Amino acid sequence: MxxxxxxxxxxxxxxxxxxxxxxxxxxxxxxxxxxxxxxxxxxxxxxxxxxxxxxxxxxxxxxxxHAEFGFKEGILSEHRVTTPYSGNILAELLQQNIVKELEPGLFLFREPFVSLLQFFDESFVKKIGRHFGAQQEYYPAIIHGDTLDKTNHFTSFPEHIHFVTHLREDLDVIESFARDVRQAGGWAGHAPAIDQSHVMAQPRYTINPATCYHCYEGLQGEVLAGDGVVRTAVSKVHRYESKNHREFGRLLDFTMREVIFVGKPDFVKERRAKSIELLQQLVTEWELDCYIENANDPFFTNDFQVKASFQRNQEMKYELRMSVPYLDQTISVSSSNFHSTTFGNAFQIKAGKRPAVTGCMAFGLERWVFAFLAQYGLDEARWPQKLLAEFRTWRDGHVH
CATH class of the missing domain: 3.30.70 (Alpha-Beta Plaits)
Known part of the structure; x- marks a missing residue:
C-alpha cells in the first residue's frame, strides 16, 4: 500500500x-x-x-x-435540543441483527428499523403531502437514458450512474456465457473475464437516481390545468459513490420520498416555502436536533463552482441536517429544491403559455431512521413523547 x-x-x-x-x-x-x-x-x-x-x-x-464565484452560506433555521443517546447506533443495530450489511452500501433491514422507515414515510405524506392535496404516483426503478439525459444528470453527476444492460439477443452469446460461467465455477470466477463489448448489449436504461425525474417524464408535453399540480411518490433510487459507500449515509440503494410541485412560479414558490414551514414544525414537535441550511448539489464536473454558487446565491437548495452524536457530525436527511424552468423546458411542460417551474421536497428514509436512532436509541421509553405516541398509534393500525 x-x-x-x-x-x-x-x-x-x-x-x-x-x-x-x-x-x-x-x-x-x-x-x-x-x-x-x-x-x-x-x-x-x-x-x-x-x-x-x-x-x-x-x-x-x-x-x-476556484474562487471566481461567490459561495453563499447561511442557516435558515435551527432546532437544537439535548438528546439522550450518544452510543454507536450502527454498531448496536448490526450487533442486534436489526441491520445486516451485505456489502458496503448495501444493507438488509429488519424490525424495528423497517417500521420506523414506514412510519416516517407515511408521516411525511400525511403532514406535508396531504396539506397540498398531493396525488400519489408509483414509479419504475429504472429510467430511460434519453429521459435521464433531459435532466442533465449525465453531465452533472456522471459518477453516480448505474447502467442497466443484458446479454445480447444472440443464441451463441447466451449459450457461451452460460457455459463459461459454469466452467469457471460460478459468477465470481467468470465476471472479471467478461468481454462486455461482445456479451452485453448497449445500455438503454439506468437505475433511477432521483424519484422526481419520473414525475416530469409523466407530465411531458402537457399543459397543466390551473396554476399547477402537486404529486408525491416513494421509490428506490441508486447512486454509485465508490469507496464512500463505507459510510452508512452513502447507501448504494436507498428509499426516497418526494413531494413535487409543478406549475406557475408563484404556485411552486409558495408551496415550497410552506413545505419548509411544515417541516420545521415537524422537527420541533418530534424534538429532533437539527438545522436547515443553504446548500448545493455535489456537482462532479469542472463547472462545479458555477453551478454550486448559482444554487446557493439563488437559495435553490436547502438541506435539513440532523446531528449524529456518536460521530460528532451531521447528516443530510431532507432537501428542499427549486429548479426554475429547467425541467419544464426539458420536458415541454407548460403552465399556461409559459414553461412550468418545478420544485420538490425529498426525504431520505433510511437516513431519517439512522439519525433519529442515533439521537434517541432503540429504547422507546427515551423517545420524544409526541413522536412515540404517533408511532404507537401508527403501529397499532398496521398490526396484521
Missing amino acids: TETRVDISHVRPEVIGQLTYSTYFIDELIHDVQHEAGELTIRHTSPKSEDDLRARISTLIERFT
Whole structure:
C-alpha cells in the first residue's frame, strides 16, 4: 500500500468534504482517503506515477476551490435540543441483527428499523403531502437514458450512474456465457473475464437516481390545468459513490420520498416555502436536533463552482441536517429544491403559455431512521413523547 500526501491547507473548509469524496473517483485502486491538519492522505495500490496522481488531485482541488464565484452560506433555521443517546447506533443495530450489511452500501433491514422507515414515510405524506392535496404516483426503478439525459444528470453527476444492460439477443452469446460461467465455477470466477463489448448489449436504461425525474417524464408535453399540480411518490433510487459507500449515509440503494410541485412560479414558490414551514414544525414537535441550511448539489464536473454558487446565491437548495452524536457530525436527511424552468423546458411542460417551474421536497428514509436512532436509541421509553405516541398509534393500525 502506497501513501500519497497532498497539502490542502489552502482549501476552504466547506469544500474539503466534497474534495475527499471525489478523490476516490480519480483511480479505482484508491482504497482510503483521509484529511487531517491541512493534509490529504491517499492510500492506494495504483500503478500510476506519483506525478500523475498528484496532477489528478490538483485538478479536483482547482475545481472545488476556484474562487471566481461567490459561495453563499447561511442557516435558515435551527432546532437544537439535548438528546439522550450518544452510543454507536450502527454498531448496536448490526450487533442486534436489526441491520445486516451485505456489502458496503448495501444493507438488509429488519424490525424495528423497517417500521420506523414506514412510519416516517407515511408521516411525511400525511403532514406535508396531504396539506397540498398531493396525488400519489408509483414509479419504475429504472429510467430511460434519453429521459435521464433531459435532466442533465449525465453531465452533472456522471459518477453516480448505474447502467442497466443484458446479454445480447444472440443464441451463441447466451449459450457461451452460460457455459463459461459454469466452467469457471460460478459468477465470481467468470465476471472479471467478461468481454462486455461482445456479451452485453448497449445500455438503454439506468437505475433511477432521483424519484422526481419520473414525475416530469409523466407530465411531458402537457399543459397543466390551473396554476399547477402537486404529486408525491416513494421509490428506490441508486447512486454509485465508490469507496464512500463505507459510510452508512452513502447507501448504494436507498428509499426516497418526494413531494413535487409543478406549475406557475408563484404556485411552486409558495408551496415550497410552506413545505419548509411544515417541516420545521415537524422537527420541533418530534424534538429532533437539527438545522436547515443553504446548500448545493455535489456537482462532479469542472463547472462545479458555477453551478454550486448559482444554487446557493439563488437559495435553490436547502438541506435539513440532523446531528449524529456518536460521530460528532451531521447528516443530510431532507432537501428542499427549486429548479426554475429547467425541467419544464426539458420536458415541454407548460403552465399556461409559459414553461412550468418545478420544485420538490425529498426525504431520505433510511437516513431519517439512522439519525433519529442515533439521537434517541432503540429504547422507546427515551423517545420524544409526541413522536412515540404517533408511532404507537401508527403501529397499532398496521398490526396484521
